[in-house]
Amino acid sequence: MMEQCSSLGKIALLVAMAEGGLIEGYVESAREKGFRVATGKVGSMDMQKIIAAVETAAKREGLVDERYRSQHALYHAILEALQGLGRGPMQLGDVLRTAGLRFAIVIGPRILSDKDDLWIAVGMYGMIGAPIKGHEHEVCGLGINHL
Amino acid sequence: MMEQCSSLGKIALLVAMAEGGLIEGYVESAREKGFRVATGKVGSMDMQKIIAAVETAAKREGLVDERYRSQHALYHAILEALQGLGRGPMQLGDVLRTAGLRFAIVIGPRILSDKDDLWIAVGMYGMIGAPIKGHEHEVCGLGINHL
Amino acid sequence: MMEQCSSLGKIALLVAMAEGGLIEGYVESAREKGFRVATGKVGSMDMQKIIAAVETAAKREGLVDERYRSQHALYHAILEALQGLGRGPMQLGDVLRTAGLRFAIVIGPRILSDKDDLWIAVGMYGMIGAPIKGHEHEVCGLGINHL
Amino acid sequence: MMEQCSSLGKIALLVAMAEGGLIEGYVESAREKGFRVATGKVGSMDMQKIIAAVETAAKREGLVDERYRSQHALYHAILEALQGLGRGPMQLGDVLRTAGLRFAIVIGPRILSDKDDLWIAVGMYGMIGAPIKGHEHEVCGLGINHL
């Protein structure tokens, strides 16, 4: 699916859902199409730490600069992805659950053919559940914002 | 990614994200692994119509039967997917936005290797935005429930 | 339980949960203890109609007067009870579900022995589910506010 | 009310609302009708601790087993009951309030006469308020899920 993929959000989701060797190939493929991509993983019972992990990955890769403006865009894209993660309460440890996620931040036009303004997408995919081994199921989130 | 895919939620997301000829192949691939799959599309400013479209597709394909129990499981999986869609307010036309979605309902174990109880996943992927052509961006949702 | 019951919220819940001949006895018992009580039933896919039914019952029984102040107290007690009813989205038909409820509005001290200021409680009990016969389960809500 | 009571949610609420000697009698009455019941009490400013207390009581009484499936059903029934408790924000200490609760977990058919599948109900009843003695009012919550 990645080869034909030309939209920002789908790229963020596919990279977040990729495993092992597939990840680097997907990231490369997205970069060749002109998208900027950062990726990472995080496990926590703290929403705060998940937000910080995504922000750190984005900064390290140069997807956001020191201006508040770009970080504000990223922050709200993260919050929107976390709504898909939380599916109601935007809480983890506070409601006795934990999450292990892989995430991708992607910058580019909404659709390749559209060459419009730049947007930012945050895709998350992983497991959520009780702090007991194996007591978890999949979860995903996608947030998109204008840059 | 679909070939190696052995988890319920990822299958639901990949089928929902597939386009054109890819869809049928993905559905076949999932069925060969033992998952039961229904898929469909819906566009509306009404959350109610989106819920009804998913429920109808699941019934038509025999994924839920006439018992309340299975429909209760499906309903709450849909509501959870809609949280990713709405990212806060679980409303569409009421807050002046519309959505065009493709969705997949998948039944099977959480992970192929685990052969545990049956679970149900609802994946949604599409566009959300103002009721103005082109004023939209991608959105996705995933809900998972025990059956 | 009703005989020993001396607290506002429990009375509202017990009256809302009572059926048939029990209702009138419970209401009488509460009134003898000095509580003012109104009760009613409503079935709807509209939150708006449920709110209106409770407000109408309270007015008819003289539990609220024409001043905004008392109606503001009642309104917020209703909204709080509806949170227990909705358990997340405060919506019914919009998310394809319907509710059939019995409710009670009770005015009095929080606890009989405390003779403090007057408070208002709204208790709701009934069934919520899909608009399909038998596809429903119990639901309850309790809202309490100072008067 | 308990004698005639034949529905899952009402039993959970009545047991949670019972005091003193009444509790054991109500639990016995429910068990004679074929329902399985666990009960307990918890006071905390931590949602997390309330969830853990209910889960522990359910496990100790054998209402859930080691499989994720049954614990997933219980967890979501708890979360729904907590919505009635929180009436908006699903937070306690974070918004400077504390709760003291009695709770009941009940497993059985939705209605005795229906002998359908097993469902699980979580009923909670108690006091919520500021961390100041006497500055509190009643609160209740009910969550129901298919097992």
Add this chain to the structure above:
Amino acid sequence: MMEQCSSLGKIALLVAMAEGGLIEGYVESAREKGFRVATGKVGSMDMQKIIAAVETAAKREGLVDERYRSQHALYHAILEALQGLGRGPMQLGDVLRTAGLRFAIVIGPRILSDKDDLWIAVGMYGMIGAPIKGHEHEVCGLGINHL
């Protein structure tokens, strides 16, 4: 307060709160400082109509152009202001209440002295209440987004 006012959000609030002859003076004062301002009023039981009224005023005044990007920024600023308005459920008629508002949309730097990127603020002020004359109290909302 308006003369010394040099921040985006405060200007949006003050203009929305101004009455009669004061409005035009406040708008002029803000424009002289370099802010772009649109203002209007709307009364409705429909969140949708309030959103549409703000969007229309912003377009008429040229604060947003035909590109999705600027309308996306405005839309989310409106949604955030509506959270202050709704204080929980982002609903009006659905929960039997109505609102009469004056609003202001302001574009400029966050603070005059900072000459950073352009941001957009939506301020709302008015009355919310039951659909009964006089049964209403004040309400306000402020949403701010990067442009």
Add this chain to the structure above:
Amino acid sequence: MMEQCSSLGKIALLVAMAEGGLIEGYVESAREKGFRVATGKVGSMDMQKIIAAVETAAKREGLVDERYRSQHALYHAILEALQGLGRGPMQLGDVLRTAGLRFAIVIGPRILSDKDDLWIAVGMYGMIGAPIKGHEHEVCGLGINHL
């Protein structure tokens, strides 16, 4: 605007938005009209501390007494103001943001000319953002309750 201002909520907002020497003048002006006013400031990543700061200011100024009733009214007015502050999740540090606020608590009739019952308003105004200097924008909240 303050001179002509005769409504409870607008006074709370204007006092919260005032700076420096303006504050005392605004408070005096409100008191001369018969309103009771308390004011303060607080910065925190903890919703809990913001609530406590407002409650403490109200008590110190004698706006609420030792009875639960008046503190219940204040508490819910604060929670409503915090909805405008949070604009969705009612969380600060948990979602990696911090707030610096000035607030005002005002008691009086809803409108001077109406001499009806006493109501309480909580107005908040300040900055919210990432825990990085300058990465913040304005925020406001208003909660109103019958006393």
